Amino acid sequence: MHTAVCDALRISHPVVQAGMGGWTNPALVAAVSNAGGLGILACCWSSADVVRQSLRQIRALTDRPFGVNFVLHLTDDAVFQHCLDERVPVFSFFRGDPGPATARVHAIGAKVLHQITTVAEAEQACAANVDVLVAQGCEAGGHMGPMPLWTLLPEVVRVAGHRPVLAAGGIVDGQGLAAAIAFGAAGVLMGTRFLATPEAPATVDHKQAIVNARLGDTIPTLVWDILWGEDWPGGIRTQSLRNAMTDRWDGREHDLRAGLDAVRAEFAAAEARQDITLIPLLAGVGAARIRDILPAADVVRDTVRDAEEILRHLAARAPA
Numbered sequence: 001m002h003t004a005v006c007d008a009l010r011i012s013h014p015v016v017q018a019g020m021g022g023w024t025n026p027a028l029v030a031a032v033s034n035a036g037g038l039g040i041l042a043c044c045w046s047s048a049d050v051v052r053q054s055l056r057q058i059r060a061l062t063d064r065p066f067g068v069n070f071v072l073h074l075t076d077d078a079v080f081q082h083c084l085d086e087r088v089p090v091f092s093f094f095r096g097d098p099g100p101a102t103a104r105v106h107a108i109g110a111k112v113l114h115q116i117t118t119v120a121e122a123e124q125a126c127a128a129n130v131d132v133l134v135a136q137g138c139e140a141g142g143h144m145g146p147m148p149l150w151t152l153l154p155e156v157v158r159v160a161g162h163r164p165v166l167a168a169g170g171i172v173d174g175q176g177l178a179a180a181i182a183f184g185a186a187g188v189l190m191g192t193r194f195l196a197t198p199e200a201p202a203t204v205d206h207k208q209a210i211v212n213a214r215l216g217d218t219i220p221t222l223v224w225d226i227l228w229g230e231d232w233p234g235g236i237r238t239q240s241l242r243n244a245m246t247d248r249w250d251g252r253e254h255d256l257r258a259g260l261d262a263v264r265a266e267f268a269a270a271e272a273r274q275d276i277t278l279i280p281l282l283a284g285v286g287a288a289r290i291r292d293i294l295p296a297a298d299v300v301r302d303t304v305r306d307a308e309e310i311l312r313h314l315a316a317r318a319p320a
C-alpha cells in the first residue's frame with residue numbers, strides 16, 4: 001500500500017510507530033523501519049547519553065528512515081540539537097507551536113511530522129509548514145486530546161490540504177488503516193499496538209494487561225501527571241488501563257494533591273516492585289481489540305495486508 005506519506009517520509013508502508021516516552025528502544029524502532037514502516041525513538045524523559053547511544057544502535061540495526069519524537073514543551077535543546085547534528089531523517093513533535101523547531105529541522109533537510117488534537121492546532125501546524133500531520137483522537141493511549149478521531153480526522157484532512165495526514169488513537173489493525181484511508185488519511189500512527197510486541201520495552205505484565213483488556217478498561221485521567229509532577233497545558237489527560245490507583249484517585253484530584261507526599265511514597269515503592277495495580281499502564285481504547293503479543297514486523301505486515309484486503313473487498317462490492 002503506497003500513499004502520499006510514503007513519498008513524504010521515504011517509507012514503503014503507511015504505518016508509523018508512535019514515539020512513546022520511556023517505552024521505545026532501538027530494537028522496536030529498527031524492527032518497524034526494517035518492515036517498511038517508520039519507527040520513532042521517543043527522546044523526552046531520556047538523557048542525552050541514552051539518546052546518543054540509541055541513535056548509534058538504531059543505525060547499526062537499520063539503514064531505513066526512522067524518526068525521533070519530542071513533546072515540545074518538555075524538550076531538552078541539547079538532545080534536540082544532537083539529533084539535528086546526527087541528521088536524523090524524521091522529527092516528530094507533539095503539543096505547542098512547531099514553527100521554530102520545524103525551521104531548524106528543515107534547515108538540515110529532514111522531515112517534520114506533527115501530532116495535533118484540535119483543528120486550531122492543525123491550522124497552526126500548517127502555518128509552520130510541517131510535512132505531515134498526525135490527527136490524534138481521544139481514543140489514544142498516553143497524553144491525549146479532547147476529540148474523537150473519526151470526528152476530528154476529516155476536519156484535519158480538509159485543513160491540511162496537500163499535506164498527508166496520519167490517523168492516531170485506538171487504531172490497532174488493518175481495519176483501522178482501511179477506515180483511516182476512507183476518512184481521507186494517508187496512513188496510521190499506532191502506539192498501544194506496538195507496546196504489545198516482544199521488542200517494546202514495556203514489562204511483560206504491562207503487555208499482558210493490554211492483551212487482557214476489554215472495552216471500558218481504560219481511563220483518561222490526571223492522576224499520573226499529578227504523581228509525576230508534570231503540568232501539561234490545557235487540562236490534557238493521560239489514558240491508561242484502570243487500576244487501584246486510578247480507581248482511588250480519579251475524580252478526587254484535590255484530595256490527591258493535598259496528600260501528595262504520602263501517595264508519592266507509595267507510588268515510588270510500587271514502581272520499585274512493578275506493582276501493576278498501582279503504576280501507570282498506559283494504553284489506548286484499542287487495547288480491547290489487541291489479542292496477542294506480536295513481533296513489530298508482523299504488526300506492520302498484517303496491518304497493511306488486512307487493510308488492502310478490506311479495501312479490495314469494499315471496492316468489489318461498491319454499487320456501480
Ligand SMILES: Cc1cc2nc3c(=O)[nH]c(=O)nc-3n(C[C@H](O)[C@H](O)[C@H](O)COP(=O)(O)O)c2cc1C
Pocket residue numbers: 018019020021022023042044069070071093094115136139140141142143168169170171189190191192193195282283284285286
Ligand atoms: C505508552 C505511551 C507513551 C506515549 N508517549 C508519547 C510521547 O512521548 N510523545 C508523543 O508524541 N506521544 C506519546 N504518546 C501518544 C502517541 O503519540 C499516540 O498518539 C498514541 O499512542 C496513539 O494512540 P494508540 O496508543 O491508541 O495507538 C504515547 C502513547 C503511549 C501509549
